[in-house]
Amino acid sequence: xxxxxxxxxxxxxxxxxxxxxxxxxxxxxxxxxxxxxxxxxxxxxxxxxxxxxxxxxxxxxxxxxxxxxxxxxxxxxxxxxxxxxxxxxxxxxxxxxxxxxxxxxxxxxxxxxxxxxxxxxxxxxxxxxxxxxxxxxxxxxxxxxxxxxxxxxxxxxxxxxxxxxxxxxxxxxxxxxxxxxxxxxxxxxxxxxxxxxxxxxxxxxxxxxxxxxxxxxxxxxxxxxxxxxxxxxxxxxxxxxxxxxxxxxxxxxxxxxxxxxxxxxxxxxxxxxxxxxxxxxxxxxxxxxxxxxxxxxxxxxxxxxxxxxxxxxxx
Amino acid sequence: xxxxxxxxxxxxxxxxxxxxxxxxxxxxxxxxxxxxxxxxxxxxxxxxxxxxxxxxxxxxxxxxxxxxxxxxxxxxxxxxxxxxxxxxxxxxxxxxxxxxxxxxxxxxxxxxxxxxxxxxxxxxxxxxxxxxxxxxxxxxxxxxxxxxxxxxxxxxxxxxxxxxxxxxxxxxxxxxxxxxxxxxxxxxxxxxxxxxxxxxxxxxxxxxxxxxxxxxxxxxxxxxxxxxxxxxxxxxxxxxxxxxxxxxxxxxxxxxxxxxxxxxxxxxxxxxxxxxxxxxxxxxxxxxxxxxxxxxxxxxxxxxxxxxxxxxxxxxxxxxxxxxxxxxxxxxxxxxxxxxxxxxxx
Numbered sequence: 001x002x003x004x005x006x007x008x009x010x011x012x013x014x015x016x017x018x019x020x021x022x023x024x025x026x027x028x029x030x031x032x033x034x035x036x037x038x039x040x041x042x043x044x045x046x047x048x049x050x051x052x053x054x055x056x057x058x059x060x061x062x063x064x065x066x067x068x069x070x071x072x073x074x075x076x077x078x079x080x081x082x083x084x085x086x087x088x089x090x091x092x093x094x095x096x097x098x099x100x101x102x103x104x105x106x107x108x109x110x111x112x113x114x115x116x117x118x119x120x121x122x123x124x125x126x127x128x129x130x131x132x133x134x135x136x137x138x139x140x141x142x143x144x145x146x147x148x149x150x151x152x153x154x155x156x157x158x159x160x161x162x163x164x165x166x167x168x169x170x171x172x173x174x175x176x177x178x179x180x181x182x183x184x185x186x187x188x189x190x191x192x193x194x195x196x197x198x199x200x201x202x203x204x205x206x207x208x209x210x211x212x213x214x215x216x217x218x219x220x221x222x223x224x225x226x227x228x229x230x231x232x233x234x235x236x237x238x239x240x241x242x243x244x245x246x247x248x249x250x251x252x253x254x255x256x257x258x259x260x261x262x263x264x265x266x267x268x269x270x271x272x273x274x275x276x277x278x279x280x281x282x283x284x285x286x287x288x289x290x291x292x293x294x295x296x297x298x299x300x301x302x303x304x305x306x307x308x309x310x311x312x313x314x315x
Numbered sequence: 316x317x318x319x320x321x322x323x324x325x326x327x328x329x330x331x332x333x334x335x336x337x338x339x340x341x342x343x344x345x346x347x348x349x350x351x352x353x354x355x356x357x358x359x360x361x362x363x364x365x366x367x368x369x370x371x372x373x374x375x376x377x378x379x380x381x382x383x384x385x386x387x388x389x390x391x392x393x394x395x396x397x398x399x400x401x402x403x404x405x406x407x408x409x410x411x412x413x414x415x416x417x418x419x420x421x422x423x424x425x426x427x428x429x430x431x432x433x434x435x436x437x438x439x440x441x442x443x444x445x446x447x448x449x450x451x452x453x454x455x456x457x458x459x460x461x462x463x464x465x466x467x468x469x470x471x472x473x474x475x476x477x478x479x480x481x482x483x484x485x486x487x488x489x490x491x492x493x494x495x496x497x498x499x500x501x502x503x504x505x506x507x508x509x510x511x512x513x514x515x516x517x518x519x520x521x522x523x524x525x526x527x528x529x530x531x532x533x534x535x536x537x538x539x540x541x542x543x544x545x546x547x548x549x550x551x552x553x554x555x556x557x558x559x560x561x562x563x564x565x566x567x568x569x570x571x572x573x574x575x576x577x578x579x580x581x582x583x584x585x586x587x588x589x590x591x592x593x594x595x596x597x598x599x600x601x602x603x604x605x606x607x608x609x610x611x612x613x614x615x616x617x618x619x620x621x622x623x624x625x626x627x628x629x630x631x632x633x634x635x636x637x638x639x640x641x642x643x644x645x646x647x648x649x650x651x652x653x654x655x656x657x658x659x660x661x
Binding site: 003006007010011013014017018022023026029031032034035038039042121122128129131 | 371373390392414432479497498520521537538560561579580582601602603619620621622623624639642643
């Protein structure tokens with residue numbers, strides 16, 4: 001069955017590429033980028049599939065065990081717009097492609113010296129024989145990077161000015177995951193893509209890593225009364241674990257539960273709260289109302305102004 | 316891609332554990348050929364193997380040349396695109412460009428003999444005398460010239476070659492290698508005596524494949540619909556031959572047979588008469604035909620880049636059979652046991 005699915009997926013991609021994308025590239029005189037464009041299209045379609053999977057998993061859970069009623073549908077619609085703009089992996093992909101070109105140049109210079117940079121597999125040869133283990137290692141390293149990016153988002157005032165858009169949502173659902181300022185997204189893409197290249201994530205595995213982390217992030221934002229139990233809460237970030245981070249006591253510089261996928265980072269750096277029965281309200285009353293209930297453009301503008309104020313010391 | 320789609324689909328629903336076995340290649344040569352119900356061809360195996368480089372899936376698919384059954388998949392680190400047989404036919408070199416590795420494989424068995432760290436091997440080919448291996452690096456804008464003593468490679472020269480050096484061809488006297496530059500529409504000639512560029516010329520938008528043929532260079536112009544015929548002595552384009560949009564790579568049949576030209580946008584293979592270079596036949600091949608290897612029966616083994624498949628085509632009858640290979644299959648080689656002395660580059 002999997003083989004049939006794989007083949008079907010490739011046939012669909014191939015047909016779309018040959019019918020729509022490749023003729024456009026040819027007409028535009030960009031055929032030298034055909035292979036990269038094919039990768040991008042595959043990635044974008046995969047992103048669409050990803051949204052559908054997330055919806056299929058999270059929406060029934062939210063309907064089954066909601067923490068709070070869906071009373072502010074307008075606010076949720078804004079989050080859906082955020083998702084559609086960013087969920088297809090466009091920004092991480094741009095960062096990765098840009099970094100891949102840059103990395104190729106830098107590697108070329110390095111290769112001139114006779115030294116070829118190692119990958120994780122060359123440092124740890126066992127990973128070469130166990131690709132799934134290699135994938136797990138990549139995910140752990142990248143998740144560690146995401147933990148610290150999240151810490152910095154709360155630590156630096158100018159960064160918190162951007163990230164507070166994410167925390168202003170009082171009607172948190174699985175759509176809230178992508179509620180970020182576009183500058184924040186760009187920084188995140190550069191951070192994530194740069195780290196991926198630093199440790200040598202194979203381009204083909206990059207989308208898989210993105211999908212796994214995105215799935216975890218979407219579920220953690222879901223409006224669902226769900227914890228993973230005493231042990232599970234310490235293994236993977238649950239909706240309960242992350243809701244606490246979005247509560248009044250959790251946000252800001254003294255926040256808790258920063259982990260994206262693996263709570264072990266919160267345990268190591270003593271920022272974890274594993275009290276399993278608290279499902280606080282989300283949002284931050286100290287933030288401007290525009291960040292909570294404004295439209296996408298309104299929120300982006302407000303975030304930009306707040307960042308500017310923070311940078312000149314008035315925020 | 317390091318993981319197959321099947322592995323990925325297991326991963327996403329969280330059912331990955333069963334797939335977490337080592338990916339070490341397993342030779343299944345002992346399996347009776349044609350013994351499975353899914354065998355595409357019940358004929359007995361003659362020992363020939365077909366190598367398909369799945370550039371988007373990080374593996375090399377090894378098929379039985381007769382039954383077309385999968386023998387094994389050799390895992391690689393990043394992206395394998397092109398390959399070359401050593402002049403003695405005893406070793407198959409496969410470049411893993413993203414991983415900076417060259418793989419050395421026994422073409423008769425599919426056994427991976429060794430891996431060697433080497434800068435970004437994209438396209439590669441041996442000079443006719445077998446003493447040099449030239450490697451183009453598409454993403455790093457460099458051409459590397461290696462010496463080959465029959466067992467080891469020694470870097471002799473690294474040349475900067477902007478923009479996007481792609482395919483290559485040798486002058487039969489071993490004096491010059493010609494490289495297409497996809498990014499700036501040029502062909503560059505490099506002396507293999509001084510190891511310095513000799514000249515360059517505009518040949519058309521996004522030139523890709525290039526071969527030496529009857530004292531001329533034939534170049535697939537991917538940004539257009541033709542093959543450019545270049546006289547290297549005068550550095551002039553003598554004529555163009557319309558073959559189809561996205562003209563890509565050229566593959567001459569042995570013993571003076573036709574020249575096969577793939578066109579990616581129009582998805583076709585054109586047959587050129589080797590004497591007149593006129594198009595004698597056009598085969599419709601959906602899926603983005605890319606590289607071709609020709610088996611002893613004269614059939615074409617073609618990678619269909621955009622469909623993750625390969626096609627086996629009888630150019631006489633036009634009959635085509637396709638089967639799944641992996642994501643973005645690129646280079647391909649039919650390694651004939653009987654004719655393994657014939658060096659091949661793909």
